[in-house]
Amino acid sequence: MRHLIDLEKLSNQTDVFGASPPAVFVGSYGYPRILAGPLVPPTSQIDTAIMDQSENWLSKSFDDLLTYRFSLVRGKKPTPVHSARDPDRLLSTMQELVMASRPADTEMLLHKPPNLRVLLSARESPFGPSAPMVKAVLTENASVSRSVEKVAGDTDLRALPGVVKLYDGGVPQRQITHIFSVGLLGLQAERRLVPTEWSITAVDDILGKRLWREVLRHPLLNDYLLFQHKALANNVQILLLPTPWMFEAMEGWLRSPTGYPEGDYELTRGRRDYPQNIAGGYHASRLPVLEYLQRVRRQAGAIVFLEIYEEWIPLGVWRFREISREALRKPPQRFLQVEEALVEIGKRLKWPLERWTNKSELLGFLRQQKRIDEYFRTESKVFTDLF
Secondary structure: OHHHHHHHHHHHEEEEEEEEEEOEEEEOOOOEEEEEEEEEOOOOOOOOHHHHHHHHHHOOOOHHHHHHHHHEEEEEEEEEEEEEEEOHHHHHHHHHHHHHOOOOEEEEOOOEEEOOEEOOOOOOOOOOOEEEEEEEEEEEOOOOOOHHHHHHHHHOHHOHHHHHHHHHOOOHHHHHHHHHOOOOOHHHHHHOOHHHHHHHHHHHHHHHHHEEEEEHHHHOOOOEEEEEEEEOOEEEEEEEEEOOOEEEEEEEEEOOOOOEEEEEEOOOOOOOOOOOOOHHHHHHHHHHHHHHHHHOOOOOOOEEEEEEOOOOOOOOOOHHHHHHHHHOOOOOEEEOHHHHHHHHHHOOOOOHHHHHHHHHHHHHHHHHHHHHHHHHHHHHHHHHHOO
Protein backbone atom coordinates (compact mmCIF):
# COMPACT_ATOMS: atom_id res chain seq x y z
CA MET A 1 0.00 0.00 0.00
CA ARG A 2 2.94 2.34 0.55
CA HIS A 3 3.53 2.39 -3.20
CA LEU A 4 -0.08 3.48 -3.83
CA ILE A 5 0.33 6.27 -1.31
CA ASP A 6 3.43 7.37 -3.24
CA LEU A 7 1.30 7.54 -6.39
CA GLU A 8 -1.14 9.93 -4.72
CA LYS A 9 1.76 12.31 -4.22
CA LEU A 10 2.20 12.46 -8.00
CA SER A 11 -1.12 14.22 -8.58
CA ASN A 12 0.68 17.57 -8.87
CA GLN A 13 4.15 16.43 -9.96
CA THR A 14 5.79 16.40 -13.37
CA ASP A 15 9.18 15.08 -12.25
CA VAL A 16 9.33 11.35 -11.44
CA PHE A 17 12.44 9.69 -10.04
CA GLY A 18 12.94 6.05 -9.09
CA ALA A 19 14.67 2.75 -9.82
CA SER A 20 13.11 1.30 -12.97
CA PRO A 21 12.86 -2.55 -12.63
CA PRO A 22 14.17 -2.03 -15.50
CA ALA A 23 11.21 -1.96 -17.89
CA VAL A 24 9.67 -0.05 -20.79
CA PHE A 25 6.34 -0.08 -22.58
CA VAL A 26 5.85 0.22 -26.34
CA GLY A 27 2.24 0.67 -27.43
CA SER A 28 0.57 -0.43 -30.66
CA TYR A 29 -2.00 2.35 -31.18
CA GLY A 30 -1.17 4.56 -34.16
CA TYR A 31 1.37 2.13 -35.65
CA PRO A 32 3.84 2.90 -37.25
CA ARG A 33 4.04 5.99 -34.99
CA ILE A 34 3.49 4.66 -31.50
CA LEU A 35 3.79 5.66 -27.85
CA ALA A 36 6.89 4.42 -26.04
CA GLY A 37 8.53 5.15 -22.73
CA PRO A 38 10.09 3.77 -19.54
CA LEU A 39 8.24 2.43 -16.50
CA VAL A 40 9.46 4.19 -13.35
CA PRO A 41 8.23 3.74 -9.75
CA PRO A 42 8.36 6.97 -7.68
CA THR A 43 10.66 5.35 -5.13
CA SER A 44 14.29 4.32 -4.82
CA GLN A 45 14.04 3.06 -1.24
CA ILE A 46 13.24 -0.59 -2.07
CA ASP A 47 14.35 -3.28 -4.51
CA THR A 48 11.97 -2.65 -7.41
CA ALA A 49 13.12 -5.62 -9.54
CA ILE A 50 10.10 -7.70 -8.48
CA MET A 51 7.78 -5.21 -10.17
CA ASP A 52 8.68 -6.68 -13.57
CA GLN A 53 9.74 -10.23 -12.68
CA SER A 54 6.78 -12.30 -13.79
CA GLU A 55 8.82 -15.47 -13.31
CA ASN A 56 8.67 -14.78 -9.55
CA TRP A 57 4.98 -13.82 -9.28
CA LEU A 58 3.16 -17.14 -8.89
CA SER A 59 3.44 -17.12 -5.10
CA LYS A 60 2.16 -13.54 -4.86
CA SER A 61 -1.40 -12.40 -4.26
CA PHE A 62 -3.53 -10.37 -6.67
CA ASP A 63 -3.07 -7.39 -4.34
CA ASP A 64 0.72 -7.76 -4.47
CA LEU A 65 0.80 -7.92 -8.27
CA LEU A 66 -1.54 -4.97 -8.76
CA THR A 67 0.48 -2.94 -6.27
CA TYR A 68 3.70 -3.74 -8.16
CA ARG A 69 2.29 -2.80 -11.54
CA PHE A 70 0.20 0.21 -10.51
CA SER A 71 3.28 1.64 -8.82
CA LEU A 72 5.01 2.00 -12.19
CA VAL A 73 4.52 5.39 -13.84
CA ARG A 74 4.52 5.08 -17.63
CA GLY A 75 6.08 7.84 -19.66
CA LYS A 76 4.74 8.22 -23.21
CA LYS A 77 6.20 9.86 -26.29
CA PRO A 78 5.15 9.37 -29.95
CA THR A 79 7.97 7.48 -31.64
CA PRO A 80 8.26 6.20 -35.24
CA VAL A 81 9.00 2.47 -35.26
CA HIS A 82 11.88 2.90 -37.71
CA SER A 83 13.66 5.33 -35.38
CA ALA A 84 15.36 2.32 -33.78
CA ARG A 85 17.81 2.44 -36.70
CA ASP A 86 18.98 5.90 -35.66
CA PRO A 87 17.67 6.45 -32.12
CA ASP A 88 17.38 9.91 -30.59
CA ARG A 89 18.46 10.59 -27.02
CA LEU A 90 15.18 9.43 -25.48
CA LEU A 91 15.06 6.13 -27.34
CA SER A 92 18.75 5.58 -26.62
CA THR A 93 17.95 6.00 -22.93
CA MET A 94 15.19 3.40 -23.16
CA GLN A 95 17.52 1.02 -24.98
CA GLU A 96 20.22 1.48 -22.38
CA LEU A 97 17.66 0.94 -19.63
CA VAL A 98 16.36 -2.44 -20.89
CA MET A 99 19.90 -3.73 -21.32
CA ALA A 100 20.42 -3.34 -17.57
CA SER A 101 20.55 -6.53 -15.50
CA ARG A 102 19.27 -4.83 -12.34
CA PRO A 103 17.13 -1.77 -11.44
CA ALA A 104 18.55 1.53 -12.66
CA ASP A 105 17.80 4.99 -11.23
CA THR A 106 15.79 6.87 -13.84
CA GLU A 107 14.33 10.36 -13.95
CA MET A 108 11.40 11.34 -16.17
CA LEU A 109 10.19 14.86 -16.87
CA LEU A 110 6.50 14.84 -17.83
CA HIS A 111 4.41 17.38 -19.71
CA LYS A 112 1.76 17.18 -17.00
CA PRO A 113 1.04 15.17 -13.83
CA PRO A 114 0.24 11.49 -14.49
CA ASN A 115 -3.28 10.35 -15.16
CA LEU A 116 -3.93 7.97 -12.26
CA ARG A 117 -6.15 5.72 -14.41
CA VAL A 118 -4.77 2.16 -14.63
CA LEU A 119 -5.06 -0.44 -17.39
CA LEU A 120 -5.68 -4.20 -17.28
CA SER A 121 -4.94 -6.41 -20.26
CA ALA A 122 -5.42 -10.10 -21.06
CA ARG A 123 -2.06 -10.20 -22.88
CA GLU A 124 0.21 -7.71 -21.08
CA SER A 125 0.94 -7.15 -17.42
CA PRO A 126 -1.17 -4.34 -15.88
CA PHE A 127 0.02 -0.76 -16.21
CA GLY A 128 -0.25 2.14 -13.79
CA PRO A 129 -0.50 5.92 -14.22
CA SER A 130 0.79 7.49 -17.41
CA ALA A 131 1.59 10.90 -18.88
CA PRO A 132 3.20 12.43 -21.98
CA MET A 133 6.94 12.68 -21.48
CA VAL A 134 9.42 15.46 -22.22
CA LYS A 135 12.59 13.51 -21.50
CA ALA A 136 14.05 10.62 -19.53
CA VAL A 137 17.60 10.09 -18.29
CA LEU A 138 19.47 7.42 -16.39
CA THR A 139 21.13 8.93 -13.34
CA GLU A 140 23.56 6.02 -12.91
CA ASN A 141 25.55 3.70 -15.13
CA ALA A 142 23.47 0.65 -16.00
CA SER A 143 24.94 -2.78 -15.26
CA VAL A 144 24.82 -4.75 -18.54
CA SER A 145 25.64 -8.45 -18.93
CA ARG A 146 28.18 -9.56 -21.51
CA SER A 147 25.57 -11.63 -23.37
CA VAL A 148 23.20 -8.67 -23.78
CA GLU A 149 25.95 -6.25 -24.75
CA LYS A 150 27.33 -8.62 -27.40
CA VAL A 151 23.98 -9.43 -29.07
CA ALA A 152 22.57 -5.88 -28.97
CA GLY A 153 25.80 -4.50 -30.40
CA ASP A 154 25.92 -7.00 -33.29
CA THR A 155 24.21 -5.18 -36.14
CA ASP A 156 25.02 -8.03 -38.55
CA LEU A 157 22.99 -10.55 -36.53
CA ARG A 158 19.35 -11.05 -37.48
CA ALA A 159 16.64 -10.67 -34.85
CA LEU A 160 15.54 -14.34 -34.63
CA PRO A 161 19.01 -15.80 -33.92
CA GLY A 162 19.56 -12.81 -31.63
CA VAL A 163 16.58 -13.83 -29.48
CA VAL A 164 17.88 -17.41 -29.37
CA LYS A 165 21.41 -16.34 -28.39
CA LEU A 166 20.07 -14.25 -25.51
CA TYR A 167 17.93 -17.18 -24.32
CA ASP A 168 20.86 -19.60 -24.55
CA GLY A 169 22.97 -17.05 -22.68
CA GLY A 170 20.64 -17.19 -19.68
CA VAL A 171 19.02 -13.78 -20.18
CA PRO A 172 15.53 -13.74 -18.56
CA GLN A 173 12.74 -13.97 -21.09
CA ARG A 174 11.05 -10.77 -19.86
CA GLN A 175 14.31 -8.90 -20.58
CA ILE A 176 14.58 -10.48 -24.03
CA THR A 177 11.04 -9.23 -24.72
CA HIS A 178 11.96 -5.66 -23.71
CA ILE A 179 15.16 -5.77 -25.80
CA PHE A 180 13.18 -7.02 -28.79
CA SER A 181 10.52 -4.37 -28.24
CA VAL A 182 12.85 -1.34 -28.24
CA GLY A 183 14.54 -2.34 -31.50
CA LEU A 184 17.88 -3.61 -30.20
CA LEU A 185 17.87 -6.78 -32.31
CA GLY A 186 18.40 -7.41 -35.99
CA LEU A 187 20.40 -5.94 -38.85
CA GLN A 188 21.02 -2.22 -38.42
CA ALA A 189 18.99 -1.30 -41.51
CA GLU A 190 16.04 -3.44 -40.37
CA ARG A 191 15.75 -2.57 -36.67
CA ARG A 192 12.42 -1.26 -35.48
CA LEU A 193 10.30 -0.84 -32.38
CA VAL A 194 7.88 -3.70 -31.73
CA PRO A 195 4.77 -3.08 -29.57
CA THR A 196 5.05 -4.86 -26.23
CA GLU A 197 1.96 -7.03 -26.80
CA TRP A 198 3.41 -8.24 -30.10
CA SER A 199 6.92 -8.82 -28.76
CA ILE A 200 5.63 -11.03 -25.91
CA THR A 201 4.07 -13.50 -28.34
CA ALA A 202 6.89 -13.14 -30.90
CA VAL A 203 9.53 -14.19 -28.37
CA ASP A 204 7.39 -17.13 -27.16
CA ASP A 205 6.96 -18.22 -30.78
CA ILE A 206 10.60 -17.76 -31.84
CA LEU A 207 11.90 -19.77 -28.90
CA GLY A 208 9.19 -22.39 -29.30
CA LYS A 209 9.94 -23.00 -32.98
CA ARG A 210 13.65 -23.33 -32.27
CA LEU A 211 12.98 -25.99 -29.60
CA TRP A 212 10.37 -27.72 -31.78
CA ARG A 213 13.00 -28.44 -34.44
CA GLU A 214 15.25 -30.03 -31.82
CA VAL A 215 12.46 -32.01 -30.13
CA LEU A 216 11.56 -33.66 -33.45
CA ARG A 217 14.92 -35.46 -33.34
CA HIS A 218 14.29 -37.13 -29.98
CA PRO A 219 12.78 -40.59 -29.32
CA LEU A 220 9.16 -40.81 -28.27
CA LEU A 221 7.95 -40.71 -24.70
CA ASN A 222 6.97 -44.14 -23.30
CA ASP A 223 3.94 -43.33 -21.12
CA TYR A 224 1.17 -40.80 -20.69
CA LEU A 225 2.37 -38.14 -18.23
CA LEU A 226 0.13 -35.72 -16.36
CA PHE A 227 1.35 -32.48 -14.75
CA GLN A 228 -0.57 -29.80 -12.90
CA HIS A 229 -0.29 -26.49 -11.10
CA LYS A 230 -2.82 -23.92 -9.86
CA ALA A 231 -2.15 -20.25 -9.18
CA LEU A 232 -3.88 -16.87 -9.44
CA ALA A 233 -7.30 -18.36 -10.25
CA ASN A 234 -5.81 -20.44 -13.09
CA ASN A 235 -5.76 -24.24 -13.21
CA VAL A 236 -3.30 -25.76 -15.70
CA GLN A 237 -3.29 -29.48 -16.52
CA ILE A 238 -0.72 -30.77 -19.03
CA LEU A 239 -1.09 -34.21 -20.59
CA LEU A 240 1.90 -35.55 -22.54
CA LEU A 241 1.19 -38.31 -25.05
CA PRO A 242 3.56 -41.06 -26.33
CA THR A 243 3.18 -39.85 -29.93
CA PRO A 244 5.19 -37.75 -32.36
CA TRP A 245 4.96 -34.02 -31.66
CA MET A 246 1.52 -32.47 -31.76
CA PHE A 247 0.14 -29.79 -29.49
CA GLU A 248 -3.21 -28.44 -28.41
CA ALA A 249 -4.12 -25.77 -25.87
CA MET A 250 -7.72 -25.37 -24.70
CA GLU A 251 -8.86 -22.41 -22.61
CA GLY A 252 -12.01 -22.64 -20.50
CA TRP A 253 -13.41 -19.59 -18.73
CA LEU A 254 -15.82 -20.58 -15.98
CA ARG A 255 -17.59 -17.25 -16.47
CA SER A 256 -17.97 -17.96 -20.21
CA PRO A 257 -21.58 -17.77 -21.45
CA THR A 258 -21.02 -20.70 -23.83
CA GLY A 259 -19.86 -23.12 -21.15
CA TYR A 260 -17.31 -24.71 -23.50
CA PRO A 261 -13.56 -24.24 -23.95
CA GLU A 262 -11.93 -22.79 -27.04
CA GLY A 263 -8.72 -24.17 -28.45
CA ASP A 264 -6.05 -24.21 -31.13
CA TYR A 265 -3.74 -27.02 -32.18
CA GLU A 266 -0.89 -28.09 -34.44
CA LEU A 267 0.42 -31.41 -35.75
CA THR A 268 3.98 -32.54 -36.39
CA ARG A 269 4.58 -29.98 -39.13
CA GLY A 270 3.94 -27.16 -36.66
CA ARG A 271 1.72 -24.15 -37.12
CA ARG A 272 2.15 -21.20 -39.47
CA ASP A 273 -1.01 -19.17 -38.95
CA TYR A 274 -1.97 -17.27 -35.82
CA PRO A 275 -4.03 -19.16 -33.21
CA GLN A 276 -7.22 -17.12 -33.37
CA ASN A 277 -9.12 -18.79 -30.53
CA ILE A 278 -6.75 -18.34 -27.59
CA ALA A 279 -4.17 -16.02 -29.18
CA GLY A 280 -1.00 -15.45 -27.14
CA GLY A 281 -2.00 -18.03 -24.55
CA TYR A 282 -1.23 -20.69 -27.16
CA HIS A 283 2.44 -19.74 -27.59
CA ALA A 284 2.85 -19.01 -23.87
CA SER A 285 1.78 -22.55 -22.93
CA ARG A 286 3.52 -24.30 -25.84
CA LEU A 287 6.98 -22.97 -25.00
CA PRO A 288 7.21 -24.60 -21.51
CA VAL A 289 6.14 -27.97 -22.96
CA LEU A 290 8.90 -27.78 -25.57
CA GLU A 291 11.40 -26.68 -22.90
CA TYR A 292 10.51 -29.74 -20.84
CA LEU A 293 10.78 -32.15 -23.78
CA GLN A 294 14.15 -30.73 -24.75
CA ARG A 295 15.29 -31.04 -21.13
CA VAL A 296 14.35 -34.75 -20.94
CA ARG A 297 15.38 -35.43 -24.55
CA ARG A 298 12.03 -36.86 -25.58
CA GLN A 299 9.40 -36.18 -28.23
CA ALA A 300 5.70 -36.27 -27.35
CA GLY A 301 2.29 -34.90 -28.10
CA ALA A 302 0.75 -32.51 -25.57
CA ILE A 303 -2.68 -31.27 -24.58
CA VAL A 304 -2.84 -28.32 -22.19
CA PHE A 305 -6.07 -27.66 -20.30
CA LEU A 306 -6.26 -24.02 -19.16
CA GLU A 307 -9.16 -23.41 -16.76
CA ILE A 308 -9.81 -19.84 -15.55
CA TYR A 309 -11.94 -19.31 -12.45
CA GLU A 310 -14.49 -16.58 -11.81
CA GLU A 311 -12.22 -14.56 -9.49
CA TRP A 312 -9.57 -14.14 -12.21
CA ILE A 313 -8.46 -10.64 -13.20
CA PRO A 314 -6.49 -9.69 -16.38
CA LEU A 315 -2.78 -10.05 -15.70
CA GLY A 316 -1.28 -11.01 -19.07
CA VAL A 317 -0.38 -14.28 -20.81
CA TRP A 318 2.78 -14.65 -18.72
CA ARG A 319 0.61 -16.54 -16.23
CA PHE A 320 0.10 -19.46 -18.62
CA ARG A 321 3.83 -19.59 -19.35
CA GLU A 322 4.92 -19.52 -15.72
CA ILE A 323 2.16 -21.81 -14.38
CA SER A 324 2.97 -24.34 -17.10
CA ARG A 325 6.68 -24.12 -16.28
CA GLU A 326 5.93 -24.68 -12.61
CA ALA A 327 3.70 -27.67 -13.42
CA LEU A 328 6.46 -29.25 -15.51
CA ARG A 329 8.98 -28.91 -12.69
CA LYS A 330 6.93 -31.30 -10.56
CA PRO A 331 7.01 -35.12 -10.76
CA PRO A 332 4.22 -36.29 -13.10
CA GLN A 333 1.63 -38.99 -12.69
CA ARG A 334 2.19 -41.83 -15.16
CA PHE A 335 -0.50 -43.77 -17.01
CA LEU A 336 -0.43 -46.62 -19.52
CA GLN A 337 -3.72 -45.67 -21.19
CA VAL A 338 -5.07 -42.27 -22.22
CA GLU A 339 -8.46 -43.14 -20.72
CA GLU A 340 -6.88 -43.49 -17.26
CA ALA A 341 -5.19 -40.12 -17.60
CA LEU A 342 -8.44 -38.46 -18.70
CA VAL A 343 -10.31 -39.84 -15.70
CA GLU A 344 -7.74 -38.21 -13.43
CA ILE A 345 -7.93 -34.91 -15.35
CA GLY A 346 -11.70 -34.97 -14.94
CA LYS A 347 -11.23 -35.02 -11.16
CA ARG A 348 -9.01 -31.92 -11.31
CA LEU A 349 -11.18 -29.69 -13.51
CA LYS A 350 -14.37 -27.89 -12.47
CA TRP A 351 -16.05 -28.22 -15.85
CA PRO A 352 -17.25 -31.74 -16.76
CA LEU A 353 -14.58 -33.64 -18.68
CA GLU A 354 -16.93 -34.16 -21.64
CA ARG A 355 -16.90 -30.44 -22.41
CA TRP A 356 -13.14 -30.65 -22.95
CA THR A 357 -12.96 -33.97 -24.75
CA ASN A 358 -15.74 -33.00 -27.16
CA LYS A 359 -13.79 -29.88 -28.20
CA SER A 360 -10.35 -31.51 -28.40
CA GLU A 361 -9.03 -32.07 -31.92
CA LEU A 362 -6.09 -34.19 -30.76
CA LEU A 363 -8.23 -36.53 -28.70
CA GLY A 364 -10.32 -36.95 -31.83
CA PHE A 365 -7.18 -38.03 -33.69
CA LEU A 366 -6.29 -40.49 -30.94
CA ARG A 367 -9.71 -42.10 -31.24
CA GLN A 368 -8.91 -42.81 -34.90
CA GLN A 369 -5.69 -44.65 -34.17
CA LYS A 370 -5.27 -46.18 -37.63
CA ARG A 371 -5.65 -42.81 -39.32
CA ILE A 372 -3.19 -41.06 -37.03
CA ASP A 373 -0.60 -43.83 -37.38
CA GLU A 374 -0.77 -43.47 -41.14
CA TYR A 375 -0.51 -39.70 -40.84
CA PHE A 376 2.54 -39.83 -38.61
CA ARG A 377 4.32 -42.34 -40.83
CA THR A 378 3.98 -39.78 -43.60
CA GLU A 379 5.04 -36.94 -41.30
CA SER A 380 8.06 -38.87 -40.01
CA LYS A 381 9.27 -39.42 -43.58
CA VAL A 382 8.89 -35.68 -44.27
CA PHE A 383 11.04 -34.78 -41.28
CA THR A 384 13.60 -37.49 -41.95
CA ASP A 385 14.06 -35.92 -45.38
CA LEU A 386 14.28 -32.45 -43.85
CA PHE A 387 16.84 -33.25 -41.21
